[in-house]
Amino acid sequence: MSHAQVLFARMAEHPTDSHTLVMYEATGGYVQARRAMDMTRDEIVELVKTSGLLGRGGAAFSAGLKWSFLAPARPAYLVVNGDESEPGTFKDRQLLERDPHQMIEGIIIASVANEVREAFIYIRGEYPKPARRVQQAIDEAYAAGYLGKGIFGTDYDLDVTVHLGGGAYICGEETALINSLEGKRGEPRLKPPYFPAAKGLYMMPTIVNNVETVSNLPHIFEMGTDDYRALGHATDTGTFLFSVSGHVKEPGNYELPHGITWRELIFDVAGGMREDRGLKAWIPGGASAPWFVPEHHLDLEITKEATGAAGSMLGSGAVVVMDETTCVVKAAERVVRFFSHESCGQCTPCREGTTWLEMILRRIEAGSGRPIDAELLLDVSDNISPGLTWPPKQTTICPLGPSAVSPITSVAKYFADELRQHIVQGGCPLD
Amino acid sequence: MSLWPADVQERAKELIGRYPDPKSAVMPLLYLAMRQDGYLTEAGMGEVAGWTGHTPAQVQSVATFYGMFKTEPLGQYLVSVCTSISCMLLGGDDVLEAVEEATGVPHGETDAERLFSVEHVECLGACGGAPAVQVNYELIEGSTPDQARALCRWLQDERPEVVNTDDMQERFGGRRSFDWAIAESENAVGPYPAFGPYGTTPGGEV
Ligand SMILES: Cc1cc2nc3c(=O)[nH]c(=O)nc-3n(C[C@H](O)[C@H](O)[C@H](O)COP(=O)(O)O)c2cc1C
Ligand code: SF4
Ligand code: FES
Numbered sequence: 001m002s003h004a005q006v007l008f009a010r011m012a013e014h015p016t017d018s019h020t021l022v023m024y025e026a027t028g029g030y031v032q033a034r035r036a037m038d039m040t041r042d043e044i045v046e047l048v049k050t051s052g053l054l055g056r057g058g059a060a061f062s063a064g065l066k067w068s069f070l071a072p073a074r075p076a077y078l079v080v081n082g083d084e085s086e087p088g089t090f091k092d093r094q095l096l097e098r099d100p101h102q103m104i105e106g107i108i109i110a111s112v113a114n115e116v117r118e119a120f121i122y123i124r125g126e127y128p129k130p131a132r133r134v135q136q137a138i139d140e141a142y143a144a145g146y147l148g149k150g151i152f153g154t155d156y157d158l159d160v161t162v163h164l165g166g167g168a169y170i171c172g173e174e175t176a177l178i179n180s181l182e183g184k185r186g187e188p189r190l191k192p193p194y195f196p197a198a199k200g201l202y203m204m205p206t207i208v209n210n211v212e213t214v215s216n217l218p219h220i221f222e223m224g225t226d227d228y229r230a231l232g233h234a235t236d237t238g239t240f241l242f243s244v245s246g247h248v249k250e251p252g253n254y255e256l257p258h259g260i261t262w263r264e265l266i267f268d269v270a271g272g273m274r275e276d277r278g279l280k281a282w283i284p285g286g287a288s289a290p291w292f293v294p295e296h297h298l299d300l301e302i303t304k305e306a307t308g309a310a311g312s313m314l315g316s317g318a319v320v321v322m323d324e325t326t327c328v329v330k331a332a333e334r335v336v337r338f339f340s341h342e343s344c345g346q347c348t349p350c351r352e353g354t355t356w357l358e359m360i361l362r363r364i365e366a367g368s369g370r371p372i373d374a375e376l377l378l379d380v381s382d383n384i385s386p387g388l389t390w391p392p393k394q395t396t397i398c399p400l401g402p403s404a405v406s407p408i409t410s411v412a413k414y415f416a417d418e419l420r421q422h423i424v425q426g427g428c429p430l431d
Numbered sequence: 432m433s434l435w436p437a438d439v440q441e442r443a444k445e446l447i448g449r450y451p452d453p454k455s456a457v458m459p460l461l462y463l464a465m466r467q468d469g470y471l472t473e474a475g476m477g478e479v480a481g482w483t484g485h486t487p488a489q490v491q492s493v494a495t496f497y498g499m500f501k502t503e504p505l506g507q508y509l510v511s512v513c514t515s516i517s518c519m520l521l522g523g524d525d526v527l528e529a530v531e532e533a534t535g536v537p538h539g540e541t542d543a544e545r546l547f548s549v550e551h552v553e554c555l556g557a558c559g560g561a562p563a564v565q566v567n568y569e570l571i572e573g574s575t576p577d578q579a580r581a582l583c584r585w586l587q588d589e590r591p592e593v594v595n596t597d598d599m600q601e602r603f604g605g606r607r608s609f610d611w612a613i614a615e616s617e618n619a620v621g622p623y624p625a626f627g628p629y630g631t632t633p634g635g636e637v
Contacts, residue, residue, distance in 0.1 A: 015610060075451075084556050085553070085554060085556065086554070087515040087516045087517060087553065087554035087558065088516065088517055088554070088558050089554070089556065089558070090556045090557055090558050090559055090608050092556075093556045093557075093608070094608070094609045097611065098609070098611070118451070124556070125497075125499045125568070125624050126499070126511075126552075126555050126556065126565065126568055126624070127556065127624075128568050128569070128619070128624035128625050128626050129569070129570065129596055129615065129617075131624070131626050132615075132617055132625075132626060132627065135626070135627060135628060161449045161450070162626075162628070163455075163458070163459070164458065164459070164462070164624055164626060164629065165458075165497070165499075166458055166461075166496070166497025166498065166499045166500055167497050167498035167499035167500075167552075168496060168497050168498060169553065180458070181455055182452065182454060182455055183452070183454035183455045183456065183457035183458070183483060183485065183493065184454075184493065185492060185493055185496040186496060186497070187496075202451060202452060243558065243559065244559070245517035245520075245558035245559050245561060246516075246517055246520045246521070246558075246561075247520060247521075251558070251559040251560075251561070251606075251608070252559045252608060252609060253559065253608065253609055283516075287516065287554075318558070320516055320517055320520070320558070322520060326520065330519070331516060331519075331520070334514070334515060334516045334519050335516055338515055338516070338553050338554070341553060342553065344496075
């Protein structure tokens with residue numbers, strides 16, 4: 001099946017030099033940033049609102065609306081979130097490595113819209129190569145006069161600085177990221193009062209946007225809001241980057257409109273299952289998302305609404321596909337281990353609960369599960385995420401804690417027998 | 432009085448100048464300190480405190496929060512194997528075992544000679560090229576256990592002073608998350624991310 005390429009278009013057409021300024025400008029680059037220089041804050045915010053652009057970092061919040069909330073105090077800061085660390089997600093890496101100028105042009109547009117003179121790109125520490133590509137592009141943009149003092153010959157100054165993370169997933173959460181940028185431990189802040197748009201970096205108004213979100217901006221300007229909206233599906237405007245991994249024949253990042261079905265994504269776009277094995281389950285939107293199973297979800301349309309109504313989310317677009325040979329206890333253990341390892345430890349239910357969940361899953365997997373363990377898993381989960389609702393109630397400082405229960409509730413819902421067999425047989429029934 | 436040579440001090444000043452508040456430069460300076468000593472020593476962290484205006488206790492507290500700031504001596508090669516969900520599904524655990532076997536170093540440890548440190552890590556953002564391995568944060572995607580063993584043997588026998596992601600990918604890797612047609616010439620020198628502005632690239636103290 002063919003799919004519209006927008007964010008991935010340049011790298012698809014120019015595989016050897018899509019990251020260079022020469023190629024970026026040869027393909028229409030920086031024209032839209034120049035246009036933005038002549039627009040007012042209100043005009044740009046309105047345009048981005050009208051485009052329907054939703055944040056691509058996981059929470060899908062309207063970018064234009066977020067910008068409109070920016071408090072009046074100055075200086076204001078822009079922070080681009082390139083911390084990408086949720087298992088299954090690797091789309092920002094491709095944007096950073098292969099089309100960094102697209103993001104930088106987006107940064108210029110977002111900065112002008114929000115009266116920002118100093119922007120930061122927070123890139124996870126395990127991405128030195130993407131960081132080098134981005135730095136090279138920034139250096140080119142400075143040399144061309146598109147960044148730095150008096151950009152594009154105007155009196156507007158804009159500095160952009162790359163900041164490398166230190167290997168902590170929690171720094172992807174925007175207030176943790178801000179603490180990290182301030183030189184502190186990357187612990188999330190309470191919202192309210194610390195909404196970044198009001199009290200962000202150095203307690204000043206701050207816009208935090210994801211790499212993909214920002215990379216969409218030049219295209220919204222170029223094609224206009226009608227055409228941009230038409231790329232998508234109802235309220236899911238534009239395209240969406242799916243990172244598909246696991247037991248499919250063709251894993252990779254795919255730029256797609258919303259509204260195709262999971263069957264099309266897994267069996268057409270990603271080439272179907274390896275060795276033509278059966279599909280057992282998939283995670284539709286990153287490690288935090290409750291799982292889907294073929295019996296119920298294969299023909300569901302991939303939209304935010306349909307995914308939410310079915311009890312999960314599209315999140316950051318990471319689709320992890322598991323075939324029939326997958327031990328769901330082990331899979332759940334890996335996802336829970338991640339959250340347990342990455343918990344910042346500020347909230348007791350998250351810190352203690354994730355440790356417990358990991359330990360119980362480990363012993364079930366190792367064959368020493370106890371009869372009460374199935375129930376215990378749900379009890380502990382309920383302590384972290386009261387009522388086990390979807391979306392979870394937030395009783396912790398950030399949503400990381402409640403995310404850890406998604407694999408547990410998924411296994412309990414769809415694979416209760418397999419879990420029970422593990423406990424009864426003292427080991428994995430698939431081994 | 433700074434313990435760092437003049438060129439490193441210049442680099443520290445430059446990094447501090449990138450932020451509105453010197454305290455923000457703590458992470459870049461911690462990487463710079465790792466470049467000097469191979470890991471974070473008390474003295475290195477003290478130095479970072481002096482430059483950024485944090486107390487030594489604050490610097491220590493920041494350093495221990497983040498997994499990439501290592502306060503114990505490390506090997507010349509830090510081999511990190513992803514065993515998160517997507518890599519686990521495609522054999523990441525077997526790759527880890529192969530690395531442990533080939534180096535003789537269990538995960539979480541460093542050998543006596545300080546040649547290898549081995550760790551298993553959470554998702555490296557390379558899930559489309561699972562399983563993922565990094566040597567000094569330079570990525571190799573789609574390795575088999577045999578390739579991982581060969582990688583370790585190569586490091587052991589050749590002891591390359593620098594490692595390069597494209598080179599290692601070509602020799603010891605397989606399927607990648609996405610194509611990259613350009614050969615990258617940048618190299619990593621030690622167990623910290625190689626990034627020019629941080630002075631952590633070869634000859635990059637300046
Ligand atoms: C635990 C946690 C981890 C997160 N990690 C990331 C991340 O790696 N990248 C990202 O862009 N957003 C991440 N987010 C979402 C950010 O908090 C924030 O909503 C986002 O960066 C805003 O940008 P957007 O509106 O453009 O999506 C994370 C949120 C949480 C709770
Ligand atoms: S929920 Fe977990 S990760 Fe989030 S602030 Fe609380 S302890 Fe930290
Ligand atoms: S799960 Fe291993 S790189 Fe993402």
